[in-house]
Amino acid sequence: MKLTHQIKYIFLACIFPIFSIAQDYFYKDKQPFNSEIPSPESFLGYSIGEQHTRHDQIVAYFIKLAEISDKASITIYGKTHENRKLVMLTVSSTQNINNLSSLKEQHLTFTDPNKTATNYDEIPVFVQLGYNVHGNEPSSAEAAMLTAYTLIASTSEEVTQYIENAIVFIDPTINPDGRDRHTQWANQFKGSPLVSDNYDAEHNEMWPRGRTNHYWFDLNRDWLLGINPESKGKLKWYHEWYPNVVTDFHEMGTNSTYFFEPMKPIGSQDPIMPKENYKDLNNLFAPYFSSALDNIGSFYFTKEAFDGTYPGYGSSYPDLQGGLALLFEQASSRGHLQDTDYGTISFPFTIRNQYISSIATIKAAVENRVVLRKYQQDFFKSAVNTTLKKGVNAYEFGDLYDQNRNKAFIDKLLLHKIKVYKNGKRFVVPVKQPQQRMVQTIFETYTKYRDSVFYDASAWSLANFYNMKYKVVPATNLNEQISTTDDLVSFEKTEKSNYAYILDWDDYNAPAALYHMQSQGLKVAAAFKPFSSMTSVGEKNFNYGSILIPVSKQEKTSDEVYAIIKETQNKFNVPVYATNSGFSTNGIDLGSRNFQKLDTPKAVLLVGDGVSSYEAGEVWHLLDTRVHMPITKLQINDFDRLPLEKYTTMVMVSGGYKQLDSLRQKKIKNWVEQGNTLVTISRASKWAIDKKIVKENLTKKPKDTTKNKKVKRLPYVDAGENIGRERLGGAIFEVDLDITHPLGFGYRNRSLPVYKNNEVFVVPSENPYATVAKYTNNAHIDGYISIDNYENYLKPSASLIVSKLGGGRVILFADNPNFRGSWYGTNRLFLNALFLGNHINVPKVEK
Structure with missing residues (x-):
């Protein structure tokens, strides 16, 4: 027993100094501390930064x-896709915590443009510290524990x-x-002694x-889009509290500082942000x-990088809510x-x-x-007192053929606390x-910009994302x-038929119902x-792609x-109609050869090194969560x-695909x-063209036939800006869509917005x-x-x-139809490729 106590004493003597030193490194100037509150080190059993x-x-x-x-x-x-808890720790004085409901009510008075409060100094300021939106930028979550303890x-x-x-x-x-994906990686490869080799x-x-x-979504782009449960939960919380200040902690390259x-000046010529x-406020x-x-000797920089133009960051969305991000x-x-150019950088330092x-x-x-309180109050009052652009009082929208896409768009508006009204069949x-x-x-579009180099997307009008005219x-x-x-969304419940049912392909949920x-x-x-066709609700016009379910052809x-039809309609809330005759009042009859049997698609998606995880994740997410x-x-x-041979369809997203040699x-x-x-x-389409999988071509700039062309000298310091100007970071363009083509089934309008964030330009087919x-x-x-890229x-x-290609086909998207899980307007193009692709037979044309 005596030996055991001696060993225990030696162990504690070794451990406690480590905890003390670690604690002093971070917050020595914040002493003394209440000994009844466990520090992160004492709770975890290791020093912060040790792992x-x-x-x-x-x-x-x-x-x-x-x-x-x-x-x-x-x-x-909220909870994540992998069922991890999303938590918010509220910290203040005991009195403030006990009176939090009352303080919240008083705080929200400053966000109500119909109320006027003047007690700016009598209510605590609301500060929301947000950490670790990028999982492999881990230092801030460790700092969150230190901050809470302090x-x-x-x-x-x-x-x-x-x-x-x-x-x-x-x-x-x-x-x-x-975070846990990265934490597992960093801890399992941690050396002893530590290995600093890059x-x-x-x-x-x-x-x-x-x-x-x-x-594989970047959650720091998801505040505006609100696709993932992490963002939806955070937005719901945010609009309950409207904090005055919000932080967004990140990490960057190892050889940088802080x-x-x-930031750099905002890119928009007429920014929405005040x-x-x-x-x-920034200054x-x-x-x-x-x-x-300066007090701890850390180097840093400001003004020359990053921008808050895109309103979907954690460091920009709160700026459109009366706060400072x-x-x-x-x-x-x-x-x-x-290792860095100036020695080593340690996890505790970061x-x-x-x-x-x-x-x-x-x-x-x-x-x-x-x-901050006066600014927040003025922000919301100016929203209702501002002078509107001439004639721009309200926006009316609504697709008469696609109620579920209407719903998805309105869900997004409500998520951002935007007021929406019903006006007949439109909104x-x-x-x-x-x-x-x-x-x-969400509705305005822009053509003029003060700066031409954007940290991210330069277009985000969500109405176009949803193809919402x-x-x-x-x-x-x-x-x-x-x-x-x-x-x-309201459809008449399908009556029973002994002949056939017809699913309207115009609805966004139709592919999910079909599968x-x-x-x-x-x-x-x-x-x-x-x-x-005459249906149980009367005569109904059916568009290209409508799905026929013949009763007599089933093995049921x-x-x-x-029972399956009812279950499908209840689950996906889609328009399904019963009919008792194959004779159509107009167009093809139900026994026409222009009805083609669809096999269940069996798809494979290539992932791994060299493949864009963003684009691969968008495909996976779409099929998992909506289809x-x-x-x-x-x-x-x-x-x-x-x-x-097991698969009918292969999907390749942007990537280098160096592993795919000629064989x-x-x-x-x-x-x-x-x-x-x-x-x-x-970029996978560019790969298919470059590798001559298909006999298609990339668009080339017309040759300049000017003789003795002189090269204009330019300042070296401007090289980055000038080259970056040619990068297409993300913009929206109109295409003319062939709605009679199987890939265009389900669309009623040939005009379709698409999203382009690459320099892949494909020559139209011969x-x-x-x-x-x-x-x-x-x-x-x-x-x-x-101008060069556009013209x-x-x-x-x-x-x-x-x-x-032989008896098959390659479907080449120059753009991304599934961008960030938000392009409801072009998802249908991709889903048509999966469900109808094997029925596309490009007619052979003699040259």
């Missing part, structure tokens, strides 16, 4: 803090003042799925890496960050210790900078809370409302306000010409068929093991020639029937594109073509 902390450990620590301290409470605001445990006069005058909401891990496995994650969430705002935000906070970092970027150790900036943010917010959004700037964001109308036609879309019926064993056929009884259709994700290194290319080509379908997206979508002469809708490359090009 990467799993998300569940962070959550457990926050739960413990909320349990033992009356200065904190914890809320679960605010709760420190009894210093400085920290006491902060929690008396601020309500601090700490979101430690915005992207838990990605080439060590610890510093080089394997595909798809930890930046993204479960479906960045805080102000200039008081990006000029006055007000910057001295706090520089002073804090702040971006921080820390040079990453990408592990525990890594954590300390993020922690110091967190505390500096709270200090700046507390000392400028009057300015109206008035411009003058508290969310006026979000209305502008709209027009400007007077705001007087406001009837019933829509508060929920639960009952927005469900196929998976239940029903035989179906698609109409390759339109027709009119009519009752079993009807409920499985797709095989094949690691490209396993390609040789793949029995291609493997021939294997793909032979498989297509046997009657199958290869679908290529964006076959007059094979160019499905071509950019129009006046194609530009929204976003930046250089010489885009306008002469095709957006979508089908290239015949």
Whole structure:
């Protein structure tokens, strides 16, 4: 027993100094601390920065803090795709926590344009600290634990003042799925002693890496789009609290230093964001960050990088909600210790900078809370008192043929607290409302920009994402306000038929309904010409692609068929009609050869090194979450093991595909020639052309025949800007779509917005029937594109073509129809490729 006690004493003597040193490194100046509150080190059993902390450990620590301290409470605001908890720790003084409901009510008064409050200095400022939106940028989540501990445990006069005058909401891990993917990687490859060599496995994650969430989405682009549960939960929380300040902590290249705002000047010529935000408030906070970092000897930069033009970042969305959003970027150790041009950078060092900036943010917010509250109040009042552009009072929209796409669009508007009204079969959004700037964001388009180099997309008009045609109308036609879309989609329940059922292919949910019926064993056929038929609800006109379910052709009884039809309609809320006759009142009859039987698609998606995880994730997400259709994700290194004959369709997204040598290319080509379908997206289409999988061409700029052309000298310092000007970061263009082509089935209008964020320009096919979508002469809708790219490359090009290859075909998308899970308007093109692709037979034309 005595020996055991002696060993225990030696162990504790070794461990506690380590904890003490680690703690002093981060927050020595915040002492003394309440000994009853466990530090992160004592709770976890290791020093912060010694290893990467799993998300569940962070959550457990926050739960413990909320349990033992009356200065904190914890809320679960959602769950990730992988069922990890999304938590928010609220920290303030005991009195503020006890009176939080009352303080919240008073705080929200400043967001109500119909109310006027003047007690700017009497209510604590609301600060939301957001960390780790990119999973493999881990330092900030560790700093979140240090910040929470400091605010709760420190009894210093400085920290006491902060929690008396601020309500601090700490979101430690915005992207838990990605964080844990990276945490596992970094910890499993951690060496002892630490290995700082940049080439060590610890510093080089394997595909798809930890930046993204479960479906490989970049959640820092999802605030506006609101596609993923992480973002939906955060947006719901956000619009409940409207914090005055929001932080967005990131990491960047290992050889960088540290960045805080102000950013580079905003790219838009006429920004929606008030200039008081990006000029006055940013400059007000910057001295706090520089002073804090100067005190610990950290180097940093401002103004020359990043931009807040796109409103979907964590560092820009709050700027359109009356708050101040702040971006921080820390040079990453990408592990525990890594070499840089100036020596090594350690994980604890990166954590300390993020922690110091967190505390500096709270200090700046507390000392400028009057300015922040007055700004928030003016922001929302100006939204309803602003002078509108001439004649732009409201926007009317609504697709008469696609109720589920209407619903999806309105769901997005409601997610952002935009007021929507029903006007007959259409809908109206008035411009003058508290969310006026979000209305502008979603409907307005732009052609002029102050800057031509964007950090990300330059176009984000969501109405175009959804292919939602709209027009400007007077705001007087406001009837019933829509508060929920639960009952927005309404179809008559299908009656039983012993003859046939018809599914309307125009509806966004039709592909999901089709796959469900196929998976239940029903035989179906698609109409390759339109027709009119008498149904249980009267005469009905059916568009190209309408799905026929003949009862007598099934291997099931009519009752079993009807049960599946009812289940399908209830699950997907789609228009399905019963008919008792094959004779059509107009167009083809139900026994026509223009109805073609559809086999259940069996698709494979190539993933892995060299493949765009973003685009691959978009395909996976679409099929998983909306179509409920499985797709095989094949690691490209396993390609040789793949029995291609099992599959009807292969999808290739942007990538280099260096692993696919000439023999493997021939294997793909032979498989297509046997009657199958290869679908290529964006840079994969360029790959298919370059590797001569198809006999198509990329658009080339006309040759300049000017003799003795002189090269104009330009300043060296401008090279980056000039070259970047030719990059197409993301813009929206109009195409003319052949709606009689199987890929165009389900569309009623030939004009279709598409999203382009690449320099893949494809020459229209020499076959007059094979160019499905071509950019129009006046194609530009929204976003930046250089004159050279627009005139010489885009306008002469095709957006979508089908290239015949033996008995099969290659469907080449020059653009991305599934961009960020948000392009409801062009998803149908891709889904048609999966469900109808094997029925596309490009007619042979003699030259």
